[in-house]
Amino acid sequence: MSNYLKKTDTIGKIWIWSAAVLVLMVPVAICVYYNSWPEITSVLKGLLGVAPIFWTVGVIEVITYTPMLGIGGTYLAFVTGNLTSIKAPAALTAMENADVKADSEEGEVISTIAIATSSIVTTLVIIVGVVLFSLVAPVIESPVLKPAFDNILPALFGGLAVVYVSKNWKLSIVPLVFMVTLFLCVPSLADSVGILVTVGVIVALVSSRIMYKKGWI
Amino acid sequence: MEFSPNSTFLYIVAIIVIAFVLVQSVYFLVRAYRQGKKLGMSTAKLRKTILSTAIFTVAPAVSILMGVVVLAKALGIPLPWIRLSVIGALTYELPAASAAANSFGIKELGELITDPKVYSAIAWVMTLGILPSIILPPILMKGIRGGMVKIKGKDPKWSDIFMTSLFLGMISAFLGVVFAHINEGLKGWIPFFVLLVSAAVMAICGLLIKKCNMKWLENYAIAISMLCAMTFAVFITPVIAG
Numbered sequence: 001m002s003n004y005l006k007k008t009d010t011i012g013k014i015w016i017w018s019a020a021v022l023v024l025m026v027p028v029a030i031c032v033y034y035n036s037w038p039e040i041t042s043v044l045k046g047l048l049g050v051a052p053i054f055w056t057v058g059v060i061e062v063i064t065y066t067p068m069l070g071i072g073g074t075y076l077a078f079v080t081g082n083l084t085s086i087k088a089p090a091a092l093t094a095m096e097n098a099d100v101k102a103d104s105e106e107g108e109v110i111s112t113i114a115i116a117t118s119s120i121v122t123t124l125v126i127i128v129g130v131v132l133f134s135l136v137a138p139v140i141e142s143p144v145l146k147p148a149f150d151n152i153l154p155a156l157f158g159g160l161a162v163v164y165v166s167k168n169w170k171l172s173i174v175p176l177v178f179m180v181t182l183f184l185c186v187p188s189l190a191d192s193v194g195i196l197v198t199v200g201v202i203v204a205l206v207s208s209r210i211m212y213k214k215g216w217i
Numbered sequence: 218m219e220f221s222p223n224s225t226f227l228y229i230v231a232i233i234v235i236a237f238v239l240v241q242s243v244y245f246l247v248r249a250y251r252q253g254k255k256l257g258m259s260t261a262k263l264r265k266t267i268l269s270t271a272i273f274t275v276a277p278a279v280s281i282l283m284g285v286v287v288l289a290k291a292l293g294i295p296l297p298w299i300r301l302s303v304i305g306a307l308t309y310e311l312p313a314a315s316a317a318a319n320s321f322g323i324k325e326l327g328e329l330i331t332d333p334k335v336y337s338a339i340a341w342v343m344t345l346g347i348l349p350s351i352i353l354p355p356i357l358m359k360g361i362r363g364g365m366v367k368i369k370g371k372d373p374k375w376s377d378i379f380m381t382s383l384f385l386g387m388i389s390a391f392l393g394v395v396f397a398h399i400n401e402g403l404k405g406w407i408p409f410f411v412l413l414v415s416a417a418v419m420a421i422c423g424l425l426i427k428k429c430n431m432k433w434l435e436n437y438a439i440a441i442s443m444l445c446a447m448t449f450a451v452f453i454t455p456v457i458a459g
Contacts, residue, residue: 001366004252004255008248009358011248012355013355013358015241015244016351016354016355017355018237019237019238019241019303019304019351020348020352022233022234022237023234023303023344023351024344024348026230026234026299026340026344027337027341029230030227030230030333030336030337030340031337033218033226034218034333034337035218035333036220036333036334036336036337037334037337038334038335038337038338038341039334039338042320042321042338043317043338043341043342043345045320046313046316046317046318046320046338046339046341046342047316047317047341047342047345047346048316049312049316049317049319049320050309050312050313050316050317050342050346051345051346054309054313054346054347054349055346055349058348058349058350058353059349059353061350062349062350062353062354062357062361063357063361064383064386064387066354066357066358066361067361067365067380067383068380068383068384071358071362072248072249074354074358075245075354075355076241076242076245078304078350078351079238079241079303079351080238080241080242080302080303080304081301081302081303081304081305081306081347081350082277082281082301082305082307083306084306084308084387084391085277085280085281085306085307086274086277086278086281088387089273089439090270090273090274092384093269093270093273093439094266094269097265097266097269097435097436098258098262098265098266101377101380102380103365103369103376103380105252105256106253106256106258108249109249109250109252109253109258109263110249110253110266112245112246112248112249113246113249113250113253113263113266113267113270114266114270115245116242116243116245116246116249117246117266117267117270117271117274118270118271118273118274119238119241119242120239120242120243120246120271121270121271121274121275121278122274122277122278122281122302123235123239123242123302125274125275125278125279125281126278126281126285126298126301126302129279129282129285129286130285130294130298133286133289136282136286137286137289140279140282140283140286141283141286141287144451145451147407147450147451147453147454147455148447148448148450149279149280149283149447150450151407151408151411151446151447151450152276152277152443152447153391153394153408154395154408154409154411154415154446155411155412155414155415155442155443155444155446155447155450156277156415156439156443157388157391157392157395157412157415158411158412158413158414158415158416158419158442158446159415159416159418159419159438159439159442159443159446160388160439161388161392161412161416162416162419162420162423162442163419163423163439164381164384164385164388165388166423168381168385171378171381171382171385172385172388172389175382175385175386175389176385176389176392176393178389179389179390179392179393179394180392180393180396182393183393183394183395183396183397184396184397184399187397187398187400189394189397190394190398193390193391193394194308196390196393196394197387197390197391199390200385200386200387200388200389200390200393201382201383201386201387201390202386203386204382204383204385204386204389205379205382205383205386208378208379208381208382209375212374212375212378
């Protein structure tokens with residue numbers, strides 16, 4: 001590992017652990033300031049409704065996205081969040097356009113720049129929205145615009161698919177057919193797409209390995 | 218202390234957290250930019266990355282702002298602002314807040330929460346539910362990076378295929394999910410049509426880049442295809458759904 005990467009790892013760890021403490025301090029500050037500590041049972045009850053799914057998604061996201069985003073990109077993206085809808089596509093597109101590989105130092109640089117830029121822009125957009133809340137809220141919530149935001153993922157992944165599938169069509173066929181068939185047969189799985197990313201990744205890796213061993217790719 | 222989900226105190230907490238995120242992002246940006254220059258990457262390439270990413274980010278960022286607007290009705294502005302600027306995701310925060318509210322017998326997050334205990338419990342659930350995403354990266358980084366280096370050292374060609382397969386596996390899942398609702402009639406096809414429009418616009422951009430030598434378009438193609446597809450959704454949905 002180069003000096004830059006080693007240093008990025010150390011600095012990244014300091015930032016992410018500081019962020020973890022800061023994030024935990026938010027509910028602590030609320031409870032202390034308002035003297036409003038809730039009963040543990042009510043928190044646990046609420047947590048039971050979300051933790052099993054979202055802790056699993058959390059583990060999957062870390063394992064799947066870390067190799068793609070590089071060291072700096074990972075430490076920053078997991079603090080700023082919204083990986084699937086912004087950070088991962090931003091990093092992948094930037095690396096593709098700059099013609100660098102994800103596991104090279106150039107890839108590390110481009111991925112970090114893309115994730116940092118998109119974090120700054122997202123934060124600024126939300127700040128503007130919060131400052132102009134009474135003006136922005138009715139526009140964003142208008143039923144006319146709702147379909148645009150409801151369809152943000154197909155609008156994003158349609159374009160991404162053309163770039164990646166056209167370049168790697170042999171590697172794409174098996175995971176694509178598998179995932180389409182799976183969702184056609186079991187539509188209720190749509191709610192757990194975060195977990196199914198792992199299934200897609202495993203199918204893609206196994207089929208690629210077989211094709212590679214057979215000399216098809 | 219009188220409680221309000223929109224109190225000055227909560228705004229101050231939000232501003233501290235948001236400032237932290239901004240400072241971290243700027244720090245990483247400057248550091249990576251400098252390293253890029255050291256590696257001999259051109260200023261034009263680095264600046265292009267910043268500009269095209271910034272343009273691409275606006276539309277999805279507005280959709281995240283929508284999450285703040287929706288949650289603000291029950292939780293006020295500061296808490297959703299914090300949650301959606303740090304670690305969170307649109308797909309996570311709403312179910313987390315709803316699950317926490319449900320445990321207090323609140324069925325829907327429609328009215329402003331005025332009980333500080335309920336509000337605190339929701340804040341705890343939203344925070345604890347997302348914690349693995351921030352704790353695991355520093356713990357697992359060494360193992361994951363080690364594994365990657367090992368694969369690359371052993372077989373560089375397979376390492377490339379491995380990385381591409383990771384991307385494709387992720388993309389396949391999000392392409393597949395578009396088909397989940399097509400059993401519900403024509404309305405269920407809308408996401409698929411949106412996907413097709415996005416793909417078609419991207420393909421046209423690709424042709425323009427290659428055949429007409431419009432290299433500059435490369436950096437905006439994903440933003441353009443996304444916006445065209447979202448605009449298409451605005452027009453097609455009332456026609457199909459009635």
